[in-house]
Each structure stands twice: as C-alpha cells, then as structure tokens.
Amino acid sequence: MRSHLLNDTTAESYRRSVTEGVERVARKLATTRGPFTGVTPAELAPVIDAVDLDRPLGDASAALDELEDVYLRDAVYFHHPRYLGHLNCPVVIPAVLGEAVLSAVNSSLDTWDQSAGATLIERKLVDWTTARIGFGPDADGVFTSGGSQSNLQALLLAREEAGTADLSKLRIFSSECSHFSVQKSAGLLGLGQEAVLSIPVDENRRMQSVVLAAELEACRAEGLVPMAIVATAGTTDFGSIDPLPEIAALAEEYGAWMHVDAAYGCGLLTSLKRRHLLDGIERADSVTVDYHKSFFQPVSSSALLVRDGAALRHATYHADYLNPRRTVAEQIPNQVDKSLQTTRRFDALKLWMTLRVMGADGVGELFDEVCDLARAGHDLLAADPRYDVVVEPQLSTLVYRYVPEAAASPAEIDRANLHARKALFASGEAVVAGTKVDGRQYLKFTLLNPETTVADIAAVLDLIAGHAEQYLGENLVHA
Numbered sequence: 517m518r519s520h521l522l523n524d525t526t527a528e529s530y531r532r533s534v535t536e537g538v539e540r541v542a543r544k545l546a547t548t549r550g551p552f553t554g555v556t557p558a559e560l561a562p563v564i565d566a567v568d569l570d571r572p573l574g575d576a577s578a579a580l581d582e583l584e585d586v587y588l589r590d591a592v593y594f595h596h597p598r599y600l601g602h603l604n605c606p607v608v609i610p611a612v613l614g615e616a617v618l619s620a621v622n623s624s625l626d627t628w629d630q631s632a633g634a635t636l637i638e639r640k641l642v643d644w645t646t647a648r649i650g651f652g653p654d655a656d657g658v659f660t661s662g663g664s665q666s667n668l669q670a671l672l673l674a675r676e677e678a679g680t681a682d683l684s685k686l687r688i689f690s691s692e693c694s695h696f697s698v699q700k701s702a703g704l705l706g707l708g709q710e711a712v713l714s715i716p717v718d719e720n721r722r723m724q725s726v727v728l729a730a731e732l733e734a735c736r737a738e739g740l741v742p743m744a745i746v747a748t749a750g751t752t753d754f755g756s757i758d759p760l761p762e763i764a765a766l767a768e769e770y771g772a773w774m775h776v777d778a779a780y781g782c783g784l785l786t787s788l789k790r791r792h793l794l795d796g797i798e799r800a801d802s803v804t805v806d807y808h809k810s811f812f813q814p815v816s817s818s819a820l821l822v823r824d825g826a827a828l829r830h831a832t833y834h835a836d837y838l839n840p841r842r843t844v845a846e847q848i849p850n851q852v853d854k855s856l857q858t859t860r861r862f863d864a865l866k867l868w869m870t871l872r873v874m875g876a877d878g879v880g881e882l883f884d885e886v887c888d889l890a891r892a893g894h895d896l897l898a899a900d901p902r903y904d905v906v907v908e909p910q911l912s913t914l915v916y917r918y919v920p921e922a923a924a925s926p927a928e929i930d931r932a933n934l935h936a937r938k939a940l941f942a943s944g945e946a947v948v949a950g951t952k953v954d955g956r957q958y959l960k961f962t963l964l965n966p967e968t969t970v971a972d973i974a975a976v977l978d979l980i981a982g983h984a985e986q987y988l989g990e991n992l993v994h995a
C-alpha cells in the first residue's frame with residue numbers, strides 16, 4: 517500500500533497517474549456535446565449504488581474507467597457555451613495548474629510551520645485585492661471557503677464591533693435581493709434571522725437608500741442598534757449593484773458597519789471598462805469577493821477583506837498546540853489568527869498562477885466580455901415578443917420569462933416557464949436557472965462563459981419557447 521503514498525520513491529507513478537487523469541478529462545472536454553446528459557437521480561443512483569467501496573480496484577486506470585460511468589459522463593459541464601445556469605464559471609488553465617500543485621504539496625494555511633511561503637503568497641494576494649478595492653495600508657483579510665463564509669465572518673466582526681452585549685438589540689440591513697447567507701449568518705451569530713431587515717429595491721433591483729435611511733432612523737428611535745448594512749455589489753439574481761456611496765454615507769451617519777458583498781461583482785476589480793460600477797466600495801468596512809465566480813477560478817476561492825486589519829482579532833484565539841501567544845511577539849505569521857477555519861487549503865495559489873500567467877487585465881477582459889454579451893442578450897430579449905425581460909443588466913445576468921401570444925392565466929405562464937426550464941435540463945441541450953420576480957416564475961441566464969455567443973442565446977431562447985409552447989398546447993387540449 518505504500519506505493520500509493522506520494523513521496524520521493526513514487527514520483528514516477530504520481531506523474532503517470534495524474535497524467536492519465538488529465539488525459540481523460542481533456543478528452544472529455546474535447547468531446548462533450550452539451551452541458552449535461554439529462555440523467556435523472558433515479559437513473560444514476562443504481563450506478564453509484566453498485567460500487568462496492570470495500571472492494572478496491574487497486575489500480576488508477578480501472579478507477580478512472582469506473583469514474584467515467586459514475587461521474588464524468590453525466591457531470592454538468594460549466595465550460596460548455598450553453599451552460600447558462602447558476603453563478604459557475606468556466607475555469608482558466610493557470611488556476612487549474614495551481615490546483616494540481618497545491619493539492620500535491622498540500623500546504624495548510626493555518627500556521628507558518630505548515631505553509632511557509634504559501635502564507636506570504638496569500639498575504640500578498642490579500643494586499644493586492646485590498647489595493648484594488650482602494651483600502652489603505654491598514655487593510656487586511658483572509659482567504660475563505662466561499663462567499664457564505666466570508667459574509668458570516670464579516671457579520672461576526674460587525675457584531676463584535678457594535679459593542680452591545682444585548683444581542684436582541686442588534687439589527688442588520690440588507691436589500692430584499694441580498695444573498696440568503698445574510699439571514700443564515702444572523703442565525704448562526706445568535707441574532708436570529710429576524711434581526712435582518714429587508715430593504716426594498718427599485719425597478720433596477722438596487723436597494724432604495726431612501727427607505728434604508730428611514731429604517732435606520734426608526735431603528736435608532738426604538739433604541740435598537742444598527743449593527744451592519746450589507747450592500748450587495750452584484751445580486752445573485754440580477755447582478756444589480758446597490759448604491760454604494762449613498763449606503764456608505766448612511767453607514768457613517770448611523771455608526772453601522774458597512775459590508776459589501778461583492779461575491780459576484782468582484783470581477784469588476786479587474787475590469788477595464790466597468791471598474792467605476794464599484795465606486796464607493798473603498799468606504800466599506802469589509803468586502804466579500806468570490807474569485808470562484810468572476811475571476812474564473814475553480815471552487816473554492818474566496819476572501820474576506822477588511823479596511824482595518826485590527827478588526828480580524830475578533831476571530832483570534834490562541835491555542836498552546838497551534839498558535840501560542842508568544843508567536844505574536846515573535847512575529848510569526850499565522851493566518852489562523854484571522855480565520856474561522858483551522859486546516860485550510862492554499863486556494864490563493866490558483867489566483868497567483870492566474871495573475872502571473874494572464875495578469876489582472878486578462879481576467880478583466882474575460883469578465884467584460886460576458887458583461888458585453890449580457891447587453892447584447894438583453895437587446896435580443898427586449899426585441900423578442902415571446903419574452904418579457906426584467907432589468908437591463910449591470911453585470912452578466914438576464915432575467916426573463918416566456919409570455920404566450922394567446923391569452924393564458926398568470927399561473928399557466930408560470931407553469932409553462934417552469935416546464936420549459938425542466939424540459940431543457942432533461943434534454944441536456946442547455947442549462948438555465950430560474951427565480952421568482954414579484955411572486956411570478958422567471959428564467960435566468962447567468963453568463964460567465966466568454967465562449968457563449970449571441971447565437972447561443974438566440975438558440976436557447978428558441979428551445980425554451982418551443983418547450984413552453986408545447987406545454988401550453990397540451991394543456992389546452994386537456995382543458
């Protein structure tokens with residue numbers, strides 16, 4: 517069994533094994549015909565059930581053959597131009613290379629004595645990101661597992677900075693389009709989900725700062741504490757960006773922590789055309805970025821950045837076995853002092869390789885391309901009588917619904933759109949997402965693949981209309 521350990525004597529077997537895996541994936545990428553096969557859980561479950569985990573195959577080639585059946589054949593492929601579903605991106609090759617290196621070396625970013633240079637690389641990338649945000653020299657941050665964790669940590673810092681022992685008095689303000697991790701975090705932090713006040717959005721799905729101001733005033737009048745305002749820079753559903761300068765001014769006036777959730781919009785930090793959309797972000801106390809969304813990085817790669825690094829002390833605990841107090845005096849850089857995690861992946865290496873190979877402009881160019889594509893897609897939808905489109909995209913999301921020519925009830929239209937989404941998924945020809953707008957069923961394209969063309973969007977709209985029409989036609993027959 518020692519032959520399976522990665523070490524000096526097995527370097528050759530490592531090279532062969534990983535190369536074979538890379539070959540298989542490369543072949544797969546070259547030959548996939550659609551983003552999905554349409555397999556159902558019921559079809560796939562028996563294939564996976566049939567694998568006896570107590571009878572190993574003993575050999576990487578055999579395991580890879582099996583993997584074809586249990587995973588590779590039916591995976592959902594984000595690199596395919598007709599994957600238009602959730603906020604998943606195709607990944608850039610330098611980042612995948614970084615991934616291969618980091619898992620083989622297997623550094624753990626909790627302490628210097630488990631990571632050495634990796635810690636300094638992560639710190640340099642944190643500094644790079646805070647500089648792009650426009651934070652000053654006191655800024656700091658840490659890589660996290662994802663935007664949900666970044667948001668949780670931001671709100672933990674905000675709770676501690678609020679300086680109120682009575683948690684029942686704390687309130688968090690975020691728009692009705694903010695990410696659900698805000699509510700989840702409030703629950704985890706002992707505030708209860710009710711501590712989050714949902715601020716309505718305008719017709720462009722941006723937080724109404726006038727309502728925010730009124731709610732803050734009401735909060736103060738009731739003797740409650742406005743702990744944090746969460747501004748979303750790129751809402752999950754619409755890609756809309758809350759008015760950051762107005763929110764920053766209100767946060768200052770009411771002494772609230774300003775958190776900007778830029779999990780999606782962070783790609784703008786590298787944009788050559790659209791960086792101004794984030795103006796005001798530099799006034800935040802903390803910022804969430806998901807490199808695994810708009811920096812084309814493999815999952816996971818995310819960070820929490822703070823304007824004043826001292827705030828990260830709220831996540832610090834000294835353990836004799838890991839990061840004893842003396843290590844602070846000795847100036848040993850232990851990232852665990854800033855993190856909610858202990859053992860932690862060297863995800864920063866993927867971004868490092870990306871910047872060293874492509875540069876930030878390269879990332880920004882790709883993100884600008886998908887934002888441009890969204891504009892073109894919006895024009896297409898706006899001109900198409902079969903569709904009703906909700907907002908002009910600020911980023912790369914389109915929310916729309918099929919509307920039949922013939923009279924149909926709102927409920928029937930809802931069902932037709934839902935059916936179209938499901939039928940499309942089952943066909944494997946394209947993957948789109950769905951959401952509700954003002955209680956009605958809508959469909960959504962999240963465009964993160966620069967290889968997707970306007971022709972792809974047009975073709976998928978035809979497919980959707982076809983499924984929806986067929987559904988309504990059959991319904992009429994049965995009515």
Ligand SMILES: *Cc1c(COP(=O)(O)O)cnc(C)c1O
Nearest residue numbers: 662663664695750752777779780
């Ligand atoms: C995706 C997303 C999150 C959550 O990030 P994960 O990496 O999925 O945990 C938070 N906020 C917004 C606005 C998002 O789009």
